[in-house]
Amino acid sequence: MLWDEKLVEENAKTKNPLGEGRVITYTQALQEALVLKLKQDSRVFLLGQGVDDPGGMFGVTRGLKEMFGAKRVFDTPVSEEGMTGICTGAAMTGMRPVYFHNRPDFLLLAFNQLVNHASKIHYMDAGKTSVPLVIWSAIGRGWGSGPQHSQAIQGLLLSVPGLKIVMPSTPYDAKGLLLGAIEDNNPVIIIEHRWLMKQQGVVPEGIYTIPFGKGVYRRRGEHLTIVGTSQTLQLALAAIDQLKAEEGITADVIDLRTVKPLDEAIIFESLAKTGKLLVVDTGWAMGGVCAEVGCLVAEKAFHLLKAPIRRIGLPDAPSPAGYTLEQFYYPTDVTIAQTIKEMVRGK
Amino acid sequence: MLWDEKLVEENAKTKNPLGEGRVITYTQALQEALVLKLKQDSRVFLLGQGVDDPGGMFGVTRGLKEMFGAKRVFDTPVSEEGMTGICTGAAMTGMRPVYFHNRPDFLLLAFNQLVNHASKIHYMDAGKTSVPLVIWSAIGRGWGSGPQHSQAIQGLLLSVPGLKIVMPSTPYDAKGLLLGAIEDNNPVIIIEHRWLMKQQGVVPEGIYTIPFGKGVYRRRGEHLTIVGTSQTLQLALAAIDQLKAEEGITADVIDLRTVKPLDEAIIFESLAKTGKLLVVDTGWAMGGVCAEVGCLVAEKAFHLLKAPIRRIGLPDAPSPAGYTLEQFYYPTDVTIAQTIKEMVRGK
């Protein structure tokens, strides 16, 4: 097994799921959401490169073609812009496509359809047309994927009106947010992370949805507020758990779940207590989710802030392919812990 | 003449150019830069849809085909992604393309080549290849252009490593920054604004360049710091000039000139005096240039801040086509003045 697959698997093993109930993996949770919706709603269909192949999108879509037929679950040409427009057109005319990509990097081919079309049609048509479209992709960090295969591009889409952007971090959320995305009448981009795919978690059976724009506390604490999503939030949790054990440092850790819409209230609520903000994101620190959350707080909750905001994302460089350079590139629980310590010690 | 052309023309007439020297228009200044470089450097060539037609990109490229030949100044197919890659490939192999678009909206078709290729190749090739490419476009606000023809998308590109983003606001800067862009060895995106094209200004003859990442004070004052670029900065200047005359409110007004790289030092320098920051931008307020500048200050100059940051950009909605809706959509000198007053009065 390759180094990063091993890492992901081990990581999944060491982290035991919290709570009571049925335990399944992240990919199983996602698949369950798809099965439920495919059964319930004949308008839903799945497509994407290799959606029906033996890999089946990390296993998420494996077997679904056999279950629901080749008409509703199908492979596509390698034509991201065209297929995004085709999905948009299908959504405009009554269907509910769920379009899978292996990596968010490939969404860059479809920005015209995403930004100029899918996200604007409801507005442009004065509400007469809706575009219930789900676009799914998983950040491909690791395995030497390199500059064109590891990007986290949510920051590039954050300011686009009409889009919703979902970034789950647990199997429970992954399922509930995907169900919510399929039910939503707008284009929803789901950005998963490859490194979460083998995670286990408690996941209820049946349909449930997690509201968009509502964050959740993953930890409660005193010294600072940490805000983020997805895999970087998991790192932050590891960091704070360690710091709590070692140095008694605690934090409110807020999982935003969706970055657009973005739950301002929960951030302000927490800051009223802690006065210190750390924003973490899988994308570039500059100009993306970190910047938006940081600015939002400096704008609307300035009086709550007791210290400078800190942000942890990627440096202003493309993601390098090589293993060693990758180690320098990505934040880790250790580097996050370091920043937390600086913030708490007031350095 | 259409309403917005009239407006732009009148605006240009009422604003008399400051300073001594030769006065020319914004488009003349841009053309001059092109002529100088085409004469000086045989590697430079110009292309774009209609670059050689009677319109000639607001007049910027008019007559250049006749002057430099159809081989070096040429029209292109309507293939933005392809042509961006073609320009990138030409730049990789020793040429220096200047690629013109009427509107930034069309750049969205080329995000794959811009973000996955042009901006990454130098890094990906470990410095062995450079991509000296200039991409020029002008925000198409007005004339009922609507959601797909008026966008200011600099915010979407801000976090992309390897790109430079230039947003001039005066004829002098437009020429000097374009000259600098053509001399730069990296992909440079120039985002102009249609409403500035008829402006007059003092512009030196010959070649001069304006360094990237160096802002400039357009006004000096006491009560707050206003940071921005392009046409919105012009509105902010109108607002503060009015407020100074009427109420004695003064501001440091900083024109960033380039948003990537971004001049942090000048912002912090000014904030040390004023303690209050207003960021203005032609793009969406959320997640773009405003967010980055705001967060930057809350992160690195928090101790200088005496009040919440404010940002003025576009609301979280597509740009509507209709005249009346446009009036509600865009910030004006009046709405900016209102915000400034609130900030100074400490509301």
Next chain:
Amino acid sequence: MIKYQYRGKGPEHLLALARNHERAQLLALFFTMLRIRMIEEAVESRYHEDQMKTPIHLAIGQEAVSAGYSAALEPSDYVFCGHRTHACYLAKGGDLKAMFSEFFCRANGCAGSRGGSMHLLDKSVGMMGSSAIVAGAIPLATGSALSSYLKDEKRVTTVFLGDAAVEEGVMWESLNFALLKKLPIVYVCENNYYSVCSPIEYRQPPVEICKKAEGFGALSFSVDGNNVLEMYEIAQRAVAHAREKGPVFIEAHTYRWRGHHGSGDDSHTGYRDVQELALWQSQDPVLMMKQVMYSLGYLDEASERVMREKIELEIDAAFEHAIHSANPVKEDLCKFVYSEGDTHVVG
């Protein structure tokens, strides 16, 4: 120099074809064309008043394409188009009042003043929408055809596009997918030889557009787009084929009499020869058909006058309607950014 010759078979051929059609059908076709012509001329005649604050892309000279083609469609069939919307919208039965209201930026415009002239839609008659992005509607229409395939409907979707739209790669991505799934779609390319002021020879090598589509495997036709009956007959074959067997591509040769946008001819600017325009005007699709109608005795001065008066009345009423309709209000601005609509499940 005349670059683009009329290559059709002229009025005699129109007359010959006319003999195979019913009087009523011929009258209806003529009426559709005449109505489009008169509406376009009326819009043009008022455009200088600057009350229609929207770009206009007049179809004058190209009426036979939409008129002839759309007559072969069922009311339940769908149409999409690009920026040159007027004729497609009217030929499909789009509401004139709602169109004029849109031009006048009124709240009751067909796109609620959000879209302007480049975004006309009337879903009650199957006019599904348009995109101001060249080729942007092509995948949308293909997606609409995918919906029909998924729903086992016999509905045909048609998309009108210009000669420049085939330069966008998404045209070929869409056609490839449509052929792969044998979708019920017709691509109607109005080749008027220009993209804005760029002649086709600056954008494409000398290869027939329909040959490209043929190379991809589509049933393809080359048609005299100034001959409404040739257009109609080919459309009938195309629509029947699309409904039962799959994609069809039609290249209709025609010519735009006015400037790319706005009112009036712009040949004097030099990008095309006035002789070329004169040549094509001598093959006026409306006049040719009128003469055929006269020579067949299906129309005379009196009945033509009745027709014209009817259309004039309709136009006047529509202008009245638009001019006296209300502008949008501030609260409208941020409506319809997101669809809150039902998520009704279809079992």
Next chain:
Amino acid sequence: MIKYQYRGKGPEHLLALARNHERAQLLALFFTMLRIRMIEEAVESRYHEDQMKTPIHLAIGQEAVSAGYSAALEPSDYVFCGHRTHACYLAKGGDLKAMFSEFFCRANGCAGSRGGSMHLLDKSVGMMGSSAIVAGAIPLATGSALSSYLKDEKRVTTVFLGDAAVEEGVMWESLNFALLKKLPIVYVCENNYYSVCSPIEYRQPPVEICKKAEGFGALSFSVDGNNVLEMYEIAQRAVAHAREKGPVFIEAHTYRWRGHHGSGDDSHTGYRDVQELALWQSQDPVLMMKQVMYSLGYLDEASERVMREKIELEIDAAFEHAIHSANPVKEDLCKFVYSEGDTHVVG
């Protein structure tokens, strides 16, 4: 089920063609193929060690395409390719040590460990670069050909692409532009019938890829990509045509023996029939050529052994080199994000 038959003329034809070529030429071609095969097998045999932390896309089974084609190029000609880089890089003369260093993520890798296996380049031999984005290199290569046109050079640029790359619209945008300007470029499509695990029948209607290119107006060839001499002969014609007259498109039919990426065959997963693989393996391009060499008396066991030993020594030395080279250091991470290089003016 065997979906994709071998359609070439088999070993007899190879032998027949061989009679028209010099012994030295044939030996050189065989050596190139054998070297690629042995290098690929060596990489594969060590991949499980997990020291080459990079995705690999092996060319085993497809060697004749790059080997035969590249023999027709001048050293000064340029080559670009996609993610399946190894054979193209080696056939153009790329440095093996730098390639292995890249695989081992070393600082002295050909892309400085930034690009990984999907970004091989060696500009000293005209191997200009590659893109991990399907079809991403196609416009880059077209731009390189544009450079040659602008510089009045006789250099030919070639881009290798897969059968899926023609599904990206940018392929057709690029070809259209190349034909428009008659650029010196050859597009070599290696049709191995699969994109990852997706058979071509899921992605394209049953139309020959080269017919599409022909429809666009390109001189097009369909070639047995397992026959190195057919490949070489067509390449000579293609390169000569490209150098003097303009674009050529070659579709080379071949087959990938290993999984899409990584090591080993993956036919057992069910996306392709093991019989199909066996069929194509019975048309082994390297073995076929070897047998021809033996039957012509140009090679015998002794001379073959000498060849193999030479290659083995080279491979061992290259592994030694790579394994003992230094990893990048932290300071390398943010190098080369921007080019500070000269802006030397060429008059």
